[in-house]
Amino acid sequence: MGHDLTATHTQLSPIPLHASRGLTLVRGEGSYLWDDKDRRYLDLMTNYGVNLLGHAHPLVTDAIKLQASQLTNAHQSFDTPARQDFLVALGALLPPPLSRISFGNSGAEAIEAALKFARVATGRIGIIATHRAYHGRTFGALSATADAKYRDPFQPMLEGVRHIPFDDLDALDKVLDDSVAAVIVEPIQGEGGVRVPADGYLRGIRDRCDARGILLICDEIQTGFRTGSPFAFTREDIVPDILCLSKSIANGLPIGVTVTTEAVSERVPKGSHGSTFAGNPLVCAAGAVTLRVLADETLHARAAQSGTRFQERIRDLGLPQIREVRGRGVMQAVELKKPATPVIKAMQEAGVLVLPAGGTVIRFLPSILIQDAQIDQGIAALAEALREAG
Numbered sequence: 001m002g003h004d005l006t007a008t009h010t011q012l013s014p015i016p017l018h019a020s021r022g023l024t025l026v027r028g029e030g031s032y033l034w035d036d037k038d039r040r041y042l043d044l045m046t047n048y049g050v051n052l053l054g055h056a057h058p059l060v061t062d063a064i065k066l067q068a069s070q071l072t073n074a075h076q077s078f079d080t081p082a083r084q085d086f087l088v089a090l091g092a093l094l095p096p097p098l099s100r101i102s103f104g105n106s107g108a109e110a111i112e113a114a115l116k117f118a119r120v121a122t123g124r125i126g127i128i129a130t131h132r133a134y135h136g137r138t139f140g141a142l143s144a145t146a147d148a149k150y151r152d153p154f155q156p157m158l159e160g161v162r163h164i165p166f167d168d169l170d171a172l173d174k175v176l177d178d179s180v181a182a183v184i185v186e187p188i189q190g191e192g193g194v195r196v197p198a199d200g201y202l203r204g205i206r207d208r209c210d211a212r213g214i215l216l217i218c219d220e221i222q223t224g225f226r227t228g229s230p231f232a233f234t235r236e237d238i239v240p241d242i243l244c245l246s247k248s249i250a251n252g253l254p255i256g257v258t259v260t261t262e263a264v265s266e267r268v269p270k271g272s273h274g275s276t277f278a279g280n281p282l283v284c285a286a287g288a289v290t291l292r293v294l295a296d297e298t299l300h301a302r303a304a305q306s307g308t309r310f311q312e313r314i315r316d317l318g319l320p321q322i323r324e325v326r327g328r329g330v331m332q333a334v335e336l337k338k339p340a341t342p343v344i345k346a347m348q349e350a351g352v353l354v355l356p357a358g359g360t361v362i363r364f365l366p367s368i369l370i371q372d373a374q375i376d377q378g379i380a381a382l383a384e385a386l387r388e389a390g
């Protein structure tokens, strides 16, 4: 390529990877965001599920300020009180035998670590993922992600990864053999359309994995702390061998963690994984305080109630454009009989932010602290947008 070597500067702009929402966001408070024209929006998407405690939560803000004034970075070859505090806060929520953690900076990184650990711990290469799965877009995570639009431009994917129908134990039976290191699954598929599997699905995977020495990886990057309990897997009384968390656990600062058992951990060679920023004290301080707030069981009971209210109100609307409402807690979706994008746009124009999950699905990932009146406001905006759209 011919570069102009005489130029002294460039007009820098992002590679256009994202469809623009046409808004410049300036500040947030609780369940509201403000744009650069000082217009207020009800935020029912929390940055793709990140700001679970809402924006500018005072405890999180104070923790970040304090930590920023002391120490923002400390590589993991050093110890730091903020990271120790995070370990205590997350450990208090995790069931045994999940006692070992690896830090990353995003959801995709949490998945990368999970896939690497599964391979090295089992000495096998096979990974079973599901149709419509979304696990991120770095190469390993992308290999487990199902959607061809993300995968095809970057083929070939990681060897040994296969996809089978979600919520289908018979399909799983057909692919499990002694070459499989792990099954990776979202307890409720998020990007794939907020799909809730039948009761017994996770338990069925767990039993099949146990019978063959295969590891179960639960990707709770989106479901984590949203579905009426800290983790969606507890509903089926199982524990995964590897758990991936990210999005909400530092209420806005970038973090991803991969939690696993001693048995897996002891097979991971020293130095075989890591990242410069991972586990830094700034993010850990935000994470520790966020997790302590999320340890309050009443919040999870409230999330479950919010989900029930949401579904009842939507069903009460009796709108013919709606095919289905589904989800758990503060992770909900409305499947339409028509494209979702024009409706999402109309809702934004009416001051309510939601997001898609596939072509006909509108997804709601509000704060766990959302008020009933705000849920009702969101539903009113949805109804209005649907009526307008005809």
Ligand SMILES: Cc1ncc(COP(=O)(O)O)c(C=O)c1O
Binding pocket: 048, 106, 107, 108, 109, 111, 134, 135, 136, 137, 186, 190, 191, 219, 220, 221, 222, 223, 246, 247
């Ligand atoms: C279930 C799930 N896994 C993984 C990811 C990837 O996370 P990130 O975008 O932080 O890489 C996401 C992001 O939406 C997700 O929803």
